[in-house]
Amino acid sequence: MRIRQFTAAAAGALLLGVVVTAQPPAQPPAQPPAGQPPAAQPPAGQPPAGQPGAPGQGRGEGRGAGRGGGFGRGPAMIPFEEHEGFTQIFDGTSLKGWDGDPAFWKAEANAIVGQSTVENPVKENTFLIWRGGEPADFELKLEYRINSTNSGIQFRSQHLPAGTDTGGRGGQIAGKWVLKGYQSDIDFTNQYTGQVYEERGRAFLALRGQFSYVTPAGVVQGVAALQTGPSDLKGIFNINGWNQVHLIARGNLIVEIVNGQVTSMVLDDDPKGRAMKGLMGFQIHTGQPMKVEFRNIWLKQY
Numbered sequence: 355m356r357i358r359q360f361t362a363a364a365a366g367a368l369l370l371g372v373v374v375t376a377q378p379p380a381q382p383p384a385q386p387p388a389g390q391p392p393a394a395q396p397p398a399g400q401p402p403a404g405q406p407g408a409p410g411q412g413r414g415e416g417r418g419a420g421r422g423g424g425f426g427r428g429p430a431m432i433p434f435e436e437h438e439g440f441t442q443i444f445d446g447t448s449l450k451g452w453d454g455d456p457a458f459w460k461a462e463a464n465a466i467v468g469q470s471t472v473e474n475p476v477k478e479n480t481f482l483i484w485r486g487g488e489p490a491d492f493e494l495k496l497e498y499r500i501n502s503t504n505s506g507i508q509f510r511s512q513h514l515p516a517g518t519d520t521g522g523r524g525g526q527i528a529g530k531w532v533l534k535g536y537q538s539d540i541d542f543t544n545q546y547t548g549q550v551y552e553e554r555g556r557a558f559l560a561l562r563g564q565f566s567y568v569t570p571a572g573v574v575q576g577v578a579a580l581q582t583g584p585s586d587l588k589g590i591f592n593i594n595g596w597n598q599v600h601l602i603a604r605g606n607l608i609v610e611i612v613n614g615q616v617t618s619m620v621l622d623d624d625p626k627g628r629a630m631k632g633l634m635g636f637q638i639h640t641g642q643p644m645k646v647e648f649r650n651i652w653l654k655q656y
Contacts, residue, residue, distance in 0.1 A: 434495065434598050434614065440652040443486055454482030454531050458638050465649040468505070468638040476640050479553070481508060481533045483635040490631035491656040494601040498648050501594065504541040504639035505646040508553065509601060510632035511535025520554045533635050538601055538610055540646070544591045548617030550608055553637070556627050560608075560618040563587050568622045580616055590615050596649075604656070606630070 443451065446464040457474060459482045460467050470476045494509065511533040514520065518527040520534065534554040539546040548562040558574070560566040563584035565577045580587075590613045591597055600611040606622045622628040636648055 431614070434600065437495070437652050440493070440495065440654040442651065443484060443653050444649070444651040446649075449482070451484065451486050452482050453485050454635075455480050455529070465499075465647040466636065466651075467645065467647050468636060469643075469645040470638055471643045475643070476638050478527075478529050479532065479640055480529055480638050481531050481635040483513065483531060483533065483633055487655075488631045488633055489603075489653065489655050491604050492601075493603075493654040494634070494652070495599070496648055496651040497596045497598050498540060498646065499594070499596050500540055500542050500646045501644060502542050503641040503644035504539075504546070504637075505644070506540050506551065506553065506637040506639075507538040507599065507601065507648075508533045508633065508635040508637060509536050509538070510603065510629040511537075511553070511635065512629070512632055514554070533633060533637075535629055535632050536608065537637070538599060542593075542644075544588050544593070547591055548587060548610060548612050550610055550618050550620050552627075556624075559622070560610075560620040562617050565619040566621070568620065568624045568627070570623050570625065572624045572627050577621075580619070587615060587617055590617075 444461075444466060445451075446461070448461050449459065449466070452459075452466070454468075458468055458470060458476065458480060460469075466482065468482060489509070492509075494507070496507070498505070498507075512535055514527045514532045514534050516527050516530055516532075518532075519525065520527065532554075535552065536559075537551045537553045539549045539551045541547055546562070549558065549564075550560040551557065552559055556568075556572065556574070559568060560574075561584065563580050563586075565580060567575050567577050569575065592613070598613050602609040602611070606628060608620045608622065609616060610618045634653075636646070638644065638646065
């Protein structure tokens with residue numbers, strides 16, 4: 355992987371076992387001497403006839419089915435359901451430990467539900483805030499389901515009291531439950547789902563399929579594409595169904611994983627704009643009526 359600006363980014367990515375690639379130029383296949391038929395080539399990824407496969411290589415089961423785990427080689431992937439060292443921060447029946455507008459938020463059917471209607475619209479993005487602390491380095495695992503519009507998972511965020519003027523990033527705060535900070539973006543059409551956004555701040559920090567770097571001057575730069583691009587990644591989401599999110603924040607490196615795929619990464623070197631700890635929460639966005647649900651919420655702090 356070639357990184358133009360910041361070689362520590364590669365170290366951060368490798369530390370977390372995340373693969374980013376810059377595609378090399380395609381090489382033409384070797385040509386046989388004039389008048390000779392081309393040599394038979396084994397299928398891509400297969401050893402020559404009569405030779406055993408490499409250790410961990412699958413036996414025709416497809417990529418990810420080898421003995422070594424999800425990538426066909428190397429250690430097995432950690433299951434999403436692995437919760438060693440995690441604490442469940444939603445009890446499944448109440449909003450104890452959470453703070454939000456009761457007109458929009460409730461606990462129902464083992465999930466946190468945020469809902470707006472024609473009769474009860476959201477006039478300003480409103481949030482359900484976890485009041486159990488301000489995590490710095492952490493991992494967060496949860497599942498979400500959405501039926502319309504836009505939502506998000508806030509982290510390392512700050513609570514903006516009513517009357518706060520955020521200027522061009524949303525104007526003056528009117529309501530009681532408003533957060534500013536990093537957001538794992540979610541939307542029903544999956545145009546933005548999987549990217550790292552900053553609510554009422556620097557906006558787009560890492561688009562889906564991108565590993566980005568924020569310079570000390572606050573300039574967002576693309577470093578490399580992830581293993582698959584934004585169009586391919588759009589196909590990983592379960593529309594109208596439950597989706598799994600795994601967020602990792604270590605120092606100034608943020609990694610977002612959705613349904614087992616790394617969707618975005620950002621290395622934030624902007625000392626004025628970044629936050630190294632802060633509140634967590636969920637968003638209901640302005641717009642047409644919507645319903646978003648969150649369940650199986652697990653947090654691990656370092």
